[in-house]
Amino acid sequence: MKATKILRSLSAPNALFESFSTSSAPSISMAAPRSVYVERSLDEDREKNAESPTDKKYRAEKSPPSRWEFVAALGVFLSFSLGLLFIYLTMPAADYEILKLPRTLADLRLLKDHLASYARHYPAKFILGYCSTYIFMQTFMIPGTIFMSLLAGALFGVGRGLFLVVFNATAGASSCYFLSKLIGRPIVVWLWPEKLRYFQAEIARHRDKLLNYMLFLRVTPTLPNLFINLASPIVDIPFYIFFLATVIGLVPASYITVKAGLALGDLKSVKDLYDYKTLGVLFLIGSVLLFPTLLKRKASV
Template sequence: MVVVEMGGQLLHRDEENTESRTGKKLKVEKSPLSRWEFAAALGVFLVFLTGLFCIYLTMPAAEYGELRLPRNLSELRVLKDRLATFAKDYPAKFILGYCSIYIFMQTFMIPGTIFMSLLAGALFGVIRGLFLVVFNATAGASSCYFLSKLIGKPIVNWLWPEKLRYFQAGYFFL
């Protein structure tokens, strides 16, 4: 394989790959993820999505229109009042749903976990809320780490190989 720089772009030429318009053979870049890595990442996402959908289906019909992700503290207070009755009527289902949503948001780095943490303290009290938040944040961050380790490294190697070599060489400390 030969690497040629033309016009600021790196072209990879290989004798076994397809020909370009000029008659030179160029390497066709394939996906950075193997089929197994892609299937595992998609499986994790679908498991989370299926769990959240099942929780959504088991909620009482009257609650659907009133639930929104809070964007400020006043909306958080309104959400807390609406969820307090549901938490008292269905405690196990509510805690399972809360944990699933928190871990999903933490795993896929969706903003709003700070409001979920405040909501835990408001709904469950300081001690129970603290334990729920610590458990969920740890589980979500661990899940994010392992998902990143599974699919992040090949994607970074594929998208930014020069920058990765630069940081691995340690030139950024100079």
């Protein structure tokens, strides 16, 4: 009897352990799916926070220009500067203290009075120097080309002045296009990241009628011409479309500026060139140019 009681007392803890294990088994089996759920939610958060390859590439490009790109840009700038200096040194003698890039309308009036006789005596040399300066400024994004356009109207009249302005602006914009194609991508991404994304999306939307859309941008002040010149090769706009849009699209605004140069003495501010009436006319012309694109999009829808 004593042996039987001892065996029962020894087997009781095992039975208790087995009953505890059996009763706790369901709770363990219910806890397993919860841990899996937590792991899955963590994985989803990691996937959401992970950068896509496009974002990584964009983030890598959004950095200042490299040392090689800076040296290349500096080399091109120095080459153009030496060429411009050579042209000025070969021109007939003049009062170089007065010859400077105009920054205000007062500077422009003084320059116009000084250069009027010079342009009459040395027309070929003067036009060569004028065109070289305009293209240099347009290529390297130096402010002040609007004063050069006003000067063309004041010295040459509407006809010849308009031809000179459109020719120089197109040549300078084309030179800026190829310069940006060579070393401009990190600069544009660094300076205007959001504007570049917007421009790229709009180009993709108007790819079927790209010339019409580029004409609209050139005629209207929707985007600055400086940004268009730099960003066009980056968003894969073909050069022939860029060239045609520049030649044709710059005519209306250039005509307004050149014509204002005839009455340079009456002009009080550069802002007076583009009042609400003038802007309305430019947007009307741009809307007419953009109409075929909108019509085709409506038909496709």
